[in-house]
Amino acid sequence: MSRLPYEGDRFFFDPGGAVAQAYAEAVGSLRPNPAEAERAIVERAVGLLAGRARCRVAEAHRHLLRMAADQRREPLDVAHGVIRQLDVAETVAERSIPPLVNGFPAPTQRFEPWLAVVQRVLDVNPGMCGYLTAERDATGRITDLVWAAATPEASTPDGLRGSQLIGRRASQQFPAAAGSGRWDVYQGVLDTGCPAAVGPFRYGDGHYTVRAHRLGQGLLLHWTRHDQAGPSAARVQGTERLANLGWGEWDLITGDIFWSEHLYRIYERDPGLGPLSRDESDALAVAEDAPLIRAALEAFDRSAQVDVTTRVRIGGRVKFLRTVADAVRDTAGRPLRIYGIVQDVTDRENDSRRLAEVERQLADEHELAGRLQRIILPIPDGPIEFPGLKVALRYLPAGRESLVGGDWYQATRMRDGSVLLAVGDVAGHGTPAATTMAQLRHALRALAVATSDPGVLLGQLNRLTCELERENPELSATAVVARFDPHRQEIVWAQAGHPPPLLSRAGHTSPLERPPGPMLGVVDDAVYPTSRLPFHIGDVLLLYTDGLVEHRRRGLDDGLAQVMRTVDEAVRASPQQPLAQLLARLRRANPDDDTCILAARPVTGETRDLRHHLLRGL
Known part of the structure; x- marks a missing residue:
């Protein structure tokens, strides 16, 4: 809202209380329906929508409800239609309903119970906050409050913290609270649903304010200590x-x-x-x-x-x-x-618009898959020019065009003027593979803000993949990360179980000798050493995923040899501008696997400067 109703007025935001209320509303929007089977179907449809549109699950859920209202249909009917059109591989009866993993659907689990969602919200909420359920007497008056969820910083005078509080009675931990009048306020919050604040009051060696909100059948309480402002x-x-x-x-x-x-x-x-x-x-x-x-x-x-x-x-x-x-x-x-x-x-709001766009494209599965792939992994139409480097990209989808894949790339200029290049591959197809692919690709870009060392970046991606693998035991991924320094004309690179990059130099192409490095998600504390190589004018570097060289009917060496011959032919055909020739000639070896190709060569910028000069002369 751009303005407030009273000029000279003053907003007051109590951070703990307002954030707790906002979190409570978010949790309430995800509250499951009473019927177990219907809820599972709706959850599945929401997960599919979130994965397709690359948005939060709560937004996908709200969008499904809006679709139902606009079409004057029950949400369950709309959910069936979404599943039929988005989950083409299986029907509802063929497998169990998938869960959400980091905001995206995965293939085997289901949504956590509502109370578990409350706990997950509190896990990221700062300060002392708890969700307590009420015990009542025959007249409906509160006789006790029981901890059902708590933030990690929540603590009580008996020394218990966080999850240790679950199941404990508040009357045993705060014996004076029942007679202080605060419980009467809590009674009013439960009965009316109106939030309330108690305090400031003195407890022990501090002054506190408690803010209460009704959430379901319980209370969401937030304690603020006023003498710890720092x-x-x-x-x-x-x-x-x-x-x-x-x-x-x-x-x-x-x-x-x-x-x-x-x-x-x-x-x-x-x-x-x-x-x-x-x-x-x-x-x-x-x-x-x-x-x-x-x-x-x-x-x-x-x-x-x-x-x-x-x-x-x-x-x-x-x-x-x-x-x-x-x-x-x-x-x-x-x-x-x-x-x-x-x-x-x-x-x-941008998520909502992307969801609406996905909805409009549901009638054409092939077009939807292609659009989704471009949203998750946009491929530029032409070469990307960086200081001292030109990069060209190509993505070759698998023969099953209705499924998105897990191959990805990254090409980004760093603050120090260097260029970060990467190619990676997540096994599988469909929403789970695309979800993990997007997480790794965006994580690499975010991590590169702190460091540009390829070995360190792979180590951090490995720790993230290990965390994801605990929720999806069949997850596997590989990657190669390189950093080009235009001042030193040098590339530093590291790899994690990935096919070796190819270097074309003086008309001959050969694979680089890989430094050691296990696949992502296999060893928790894996170390990824780096290698260095000079990269000068006339050289061409090719990063790729295994779909370019691997085929079930022939060996890896045969596929790699074929690609090296193709690179040699492309460089001979157009030694001044080999990237376009190279990408036009390369074909995936495995029609059942996606392929992502990144080709790079050093440039001086003279050609572009000359073209600009000639155009000005015209």
């Missing part, structure tokens, strides 16, 4: 960055306005200028959202909490911002203080 502030800043949200407070009595640090980042505003004025906020809003904003303001005037997503134009780009706002009011309902959060949900 560590708490650091955790709040970490939470803001993780959730990409900021908070603010508008005080109607004093006129004070406060924004958190990350709110300035969301609005790309210099903190020295202070918070946006009402006129400045209005200027950022997208005009088409005016009716939505008016409806939100009218709801706020009726003492309702505002939760609305609108668009703003910031820095020449359109952002989707979700605003959750509420107020402390007097007895007449007039607001005294407005507080809330603003979250940048642009990525989520």
Whole structure:
């Protein structure tokens, strides 16, 4: 939401309480249906949608419900249709329903129970937070609270922490709480569903505030210790960055306005200028959202909490911002203080658009598979030019075009001017292979921000693959990572169980001698040594996946020899610009396997400069 209803007001966001409430809402959106069989089918369809559109599972679930509403059909009927069209390999009755692994479907498990999802949410929530179920007497009054889930930092006076609290009774750990009046507040939260806060109150050597939200049949409680501002502030800043949200407070009595640090980042505003004025906020809003904003303001005037997503134009780009706002009011309902959060949900909205695009393409499976492959692994139309290096790419899909594969590449310029090149292969086809492929490819790009050493990067990818392999025991992957230094004209590279790169030099092509390195996901603490080679004008380096050389009817050596002959022929045919010739001549050896090819050669830039000069002369 681009502005708030009261000029000079001040948002107040209590980080722990608001984040806990947002997490509670997210968990509630994933709550399963009562009927076990129907729930399993819907879960499967949601997983397939999430895998196809490369989006979060919660967004895929909401999208399926919107499809059902738009078509005036039951969600179960829509789920059946999604499964029939997206999961062509098997029917619902042929195998068990797949689970979610890191937000994507895998082939053998099912979704975790709802309470387990609550625990997973709390596992990443900072501070002391817990989900407690209530025990009641015959009149419905609370007699005790029992820990059902807890954050890792949750602790009690008896020395228990985190998961140790599960199953413990709050009356035994906080014996004075039942008679303090706090349980009456909790009773009201459970009975009415309205969140509430208790405190600040003194307990032991600290002052605390407890915020309570109803979640299902239990309470989500968050404790804030006010005399530990330093560590708490650091955790709040970490939470803001993780959730990409900021908070603010508008005080109607004093006129004070406060924004958190990350709110300035969301609005790309210099903190020295202070918070946006009402006129400045209005200027950022997208005009088409005016009716939505008016409806939100009218709801706020009726003492309702505002939760609305609108668009703003910031820095020449359109952002989707979700605003959750509420107020402390007097007895007449007039607001005294407005507080809330603003979250940048642009990525989520983009996910929704990609899901809608997938939905429109369901009628044509072949086109859908090709589109999905391009979303996950975009292949440029022409060569990529880096400082001192030209790179060309080609992706050859398997004969079964309705299935996406696990082959991937990476070609990225680093901050120090070097170029990171990589090719990898995840065994299998379909959503599981594509899911793991996307995770490894994007993880490599993220890890390269901290280091450009190929051996270190492979070690980190190996640890990630080991974690994924624990949830998918049949997972296997290989990769080769190289770093080109244009100043030294040198390549440093390492490999993890991957076919050797080929180097064409002086008209002769040969495989590089591989440094040792096991496949990804096999040895937890595997080390990947590196090798170096000079890379000068006239050289050509070829990275590829095994579909280029391996075939079940002939040996690996035969396939490798054929590829080397093809490289020699391409370089002889076009020694000045061999990459186009090379990619045009190469063919996959195995029609049942995908193939990803990356070819690179050093360049001086003189040809491009001369062409630019001639064009200017014309």
